Amino acid sequence: MLSRRLFTRTQIALARSAARTGSARAPLATSNLAARRALHATPAARADTTARTTTSSLTHADTAASAETRATIDRFQRYTLGTYVRPPLVLTHGEGCWVFDSDGRKFLDFTAGIAVNALGHADPEVARILHHQAQRMVHMSNLYHNEWAGELAEALVESTIAAEQARSTAPAAVGEGASASTATFHPSKVFFANSGTEANEGALKFAKKYGNLQREAHPDRYPQGKHEVLAFSRGFHGRSMGALSATAAPAYQTPFQPLVPGFTHTPYNNVAAAEAAIHEGTCAVIVEPIQGEGGVHMATPEFLQALRRRCDAVGALLIYDEIQCGLGRTGQLWGFQHYPADCRPDLVTMAKPLANGIPIGAVLLTDETAAKINPGDHGTTFGGNPLACRVGLHVLQRIRQPEFLAQVRATGAHLKAQAEGQLQQAFPDLVTGVRGVGMMVGIQLSCNPAPLVDLARERGLLIITAGGNTVRLVPSLTLTADEADQGIRILADSLRAFQAQQTP
Known part of the structure; x- marks a missing residue:
């Protein structure tokens, strides 16, 4: 009710302002009835409206934020720790790949909550399940079984095994280096957490115990201990x-030194450096098969094969961080399934899309690793709660369907092709490359892309940056080809404005 009242008051204020000033935004707020109709229009109707709207002007200018919106933001900032820099808008709701703010403006969302909202905003089935489960049980802690955590764990294990069996004889989709090996990933257990960070913390703890037990069993082989972890440049x-x-x-690490000891970093995709860094004292290697935050970079098959080979040689665990690239984002259930079978992991961490925005994280473990973990070794109060797990089960059941993944691959390929044809070819001095797979596309710029994010938002498109001067497109997996085209058109117009800013 609060957001609806805020919206209504804002529309009245905008209408009065438009009437006084003759603003070009007057049609948006001429009446509350018109505003409500815009809010509740079908996605198709809103898409059609956007398709007819020119992108040559600032349709969503920051300076057009209403006085009430700015007052609301000022009030919020008095009480919220300033760890984020946010634009002057307050988002109130969404539907599919669209979001709306308190001033009634709609935005095409190519961020999906940073690759979280796999099924889009306000999915009706997710809303129905949330409503029903909230009336039954939200939380009861891991002191007891609940009816949904076990169901989701089973579905994650069995879905992964089935996906691995289906692709075990298929050719690798990324580069060369396919192998005759059929030793696919075969998980058996799941640990539930609250987030991707917590999933990674759990995986690292499991690896530390695994290494310590190896040292206890073989003190002569590991006289200096077995607790070191290798990670890679651009990783997050x-x-x-x-x-x-x-x-x-360094930007993330420096303010919080000293960090946890025992971590080493080498360049991503550098086989020789990784092989040299993995030694008898290494307990784990953690890597993103497809990096997100680092700039949408894909591992080479040779790199992942070398990691697997060296981990086997020294008795270390290979952890795949699939928090961003997993669970359908790339058009496969898991990102590593674009690679040969002999790139298989020992643990896989996940989070972002699993419950479509309800906080949850998880770790998939093989029998060998799970056997080393005893009651009391790790725990969580909120992880595995029935609300998140029931939603997660529903989301997984939809994402894992072959036709859903095929749609992700097809629309993702179209989005990437449009970015190459409409952006890279049209702005060769600004856009130096396009990379990625599925609904995970990185647009490489020759300079800092932060101004482009603002220019796109002020034209009705939400995008985010990543490392190395990269714009990251990670829309909901339900994105249509028409919506992809609309987003690329807005990006093209934003790039024209960006290019004009670069000209002396």
């Missing part, structure tokens, strides 16, 4: 102390 694994120690980014 979270902001808690263990996950941060694995994240090779």
Whole structure:
């Protein structure tokens, strides 16, 4: 009710302002009835409206934010820790790949909550399940079984095994280096957490215990201990102390030194450096098969094969951080399934899309690793709660369907092709490359893309940056080809404005 009242008051204020000033935004707020109709229009109707709207002007200018919106933001900032820099808008609701603010403006969302809202905003089935489960049980802790955590764990294990069996004889989709090996990933257990960072923390703890037990069993082989972890440049694994120690980014790490000892970093995709860094004292290697925050970079098959080979040689665990690239984002259930079978992991961490925005994280473990973990070794109060797990089960059941994944691959390929044809070819001095797979596309710029994010938002498109001057497109997996085209058109217009800013 609060957001609806805020919206209504804002529409009245905008209408009065438009009437006084003759603003070009007057048609948006001429009446509350018109505003409500715009809010509740079908996605198709809103898409058609956007398609007819020119992108040559600032349709969503920051300066047009209403006085009430600015007052609301000022009030919020008095009480909220300033760890984020946010634009002057207050988002109130969404539908599909669209979001709306308190001034009644609609935005095409190519961020999906940073690759979280796999099924889009306000999915009706997710809303129905949330409503029903909230009336039954939200939380009861891991002191007891609940009816949904086990169901989701089973579905994650069995879905992964089925996906691995289906692709075990298929050719690799990324580069060369396919192998005759059929030793696919075969998980058996799941640990539930609250977030991606916590999933990575859990995986690192499991690996530390695995290494310590190996040292106890073979003290002569590991006289200096077996507790070191190798991670890679441009990687991002979270902001808690263990996950941060694995994240090779001085901007994130420097203010919080000293970090957890025992972490080493080498360049991503550098086989020789990785092979040299993995030794008898290494307990784990953690890597994103397809990096997100680092700039949408894909591992080469040779790199992942070398990691697997060296981990086997020294008795270390290979952890795949699939928090961003997993669960359908790339058009396969898991990102590593674009690679040969002999790139298989020992643990896989996940989070972002699993419950479509309800906080949840998880770790998939093989029998060998799970057997080393005893009651009391790790725990969580909120992880595995029935609300998140029931939603997660529903989301997984939809994402894992072959036709859903095929749609992700097809629309993702179209989005990437449009970015190459409409952006890279049209702005060769600004756009130096397009990379990615599925609904995970990185647009490489020759300079800092931060101004482009603002220019796109002020034209009705939400995008985010990543490392190395990259714009990251991670829309909901339900994105249509028409919506992809609309987003690319807005990006093209934004790039024209960006290019004009660069000209002396």
